[in-house]
Amino acid sequence: SQTIHQWPATLVQPVGSPLSLECTVEGTSNPNLYWYRQAAGRGLQLLFYSVGIGQISSEVPQNLSASRPQDRQFILSSKKLLLSDSGFYLCAWGGVSAGTSGYYEQYFGPGTRLTVT
């Protein structure tokens, strides 16, 4: 079966510090990978998606970046955090999972709670 891991689970960082969040997927090959953010009072927003190694598409302008150095690894980074970067970051993989009806679906990780102080 497929599993998705995120770490760290929680993070408190000062303004201006760098950021690196990691997401890994097990049990599937060549998944589509996604980063979403859930900010206080707002809905979940797509930040980045990737269809393969080194292929990243950005949905919104921001001071965040994403990289996919390996097939099942997705990293979210920032060189200098802003207060507005606080939120709950969710990684997801998309594909057709064994055991479902055979349709494309997205599956979410446990998330990382980021507080920028």
Added chain:
Amino acid sequence: KQEVTQIPAALSVPEGENLVLNCSFTDSAIYNLQWFRQDPGKGLTSLLLIQSSQREQTSGRLNASLDKSSGRSTLYIAASQPGDSATYLCAVFPGGGADGLTFGKGTHLIIQP
């Protein structure tokens, strides 16, 4: 640009009631629609997935319907229990290979024992 709206934003009902949560979307060109559950501080758990060609899906006490032409979906929860308390999110997927989901802001549900 796709927009997803969920009504009501919050709902508090006594245990045992049957509930209907509503979701509407502005662009009917969707590949599928998913309903998720989110517990406080946790990730998302997929509840039901409805393909654009389908009208409804059922899982246990949950039933989701989709009317793509009118841009609406409902999640029906039968015989609600305190363990159903959570935020319920509706999301649409446009297809096209790698696009992400567009989410509503959710319905915060409290089931009183």
